[in-house]
Amino acid sequence: MKKKIASLLGGLLLLLQAGAAFPGVYDDLLKAIEDNNTSEVTAILQRGMDVNTVDKSGNTLLILAVEKGNLDLVKFLIGHRARVHSRNQYGDTALMMAALKGQLEMAQLLVASGAEINHSGWTPLAYAAFGGHAQVVEFLIDKGADVDARAPNHATALMMAAKSGHAEVVKLLLEADADTDIKTADGITALKWAKESGHSKIKEMLQKAGARE
Numbered sequence: 662m663k664k665k666i667a668s669l670l671g672g673l674l675l676l677l678q679a680g681a682a683f684p685g686v687y688d689d690l691l692k693a694i695e696d697n698n699t700s701e702v703t704a705i706l707q708r709g710m711d712v713n714t715v716d717k718s719g720n721t722l723l724i725l726a727v728e729k730g731n732l733d734l735v736k737f738l739i740g741h742r743a744r745v746h747s748r749n750q751y752g753d754t755a756l757m758m759a760a761l762k763g764q765l766e767m768a769q770l771l772v773a774s775g776a777e778i779n780h781s782g783w784t785p786l787a788y789a790a791f792g793g794h795a796q797v798v799e800f801l802i803d804k805g806a807d808v809d810a811r812a813p814n815h816a817t818a819l820m821m822a823a824k825s826g827h828a829e830v831v832k833l834l835l836e837a838d839a840d841t842d843i844k845t846a847d848g849i850t851a852l853k854w855a856k857e858s859g860h861s862k863i864k865e866m867l868q869k870a871g872a873r874e
Contacts (some may be wrong), residue, residue, distance in 0.1 A: 763794030
């Protein structure tokens with residue numbers, strides 16, 4: 662909790678400093694990010710704006726660049742010491758955003774730059790599984806992602822893939838020995854979610870793997 666509070670305060674301080682030191686430029690920077698204007702963003706940063714500037718939701722420029730799918734800008738930010746571990750107010754990191762959007766090359770770059778794969782709360786693997794991004798799921802598993810990591814509601818990546826109907830992702834997770842019998846805080850298993858969601862193929866896959874409700 663102390664670390665989270667410190668992180669939020671740090672983000673707020675950066676925000677205040679940015680507004681105080683560069684009146685008007687802060688808004689220009691966020692607009693350039695929104696417009697996916699890489700040249701304008703880099704020009705503003707090279708004039709002295711902090712590469713770890715955050716918006717009002719705690720999103721760093723790196724997270725925003727990933728959200729926009731701007732690989733060139735992500736490379737620039739990382740090359741200028743953008744913090745890859747920073748989280749926004751919802752707990753999302755740049756790697757989680759890349760995983761959610763299925764951006765494999767982005768995820769590879771972030772992991773190579775030290776982004777955390779396993780941490781508390783929702784994980785990049787859970788986000789990739791929810792989105793059905795098999796290539797990203799496979800990459801994260803190969804890099805040591807905990808396939809049975811539990812989200813705050815105790816859901817796992819396997820549950821998210823089963824509920825969302827992503828058979829290829831379910832297959833990858835089962836091959837990685839994901840536990841089929843973990844339950845959410847409400848007592849829901851991956852098999853039950855697959856059945857309730859009408860995903861018969863995934864239901865059969867889970868039952869073949871020994872899953873129970």
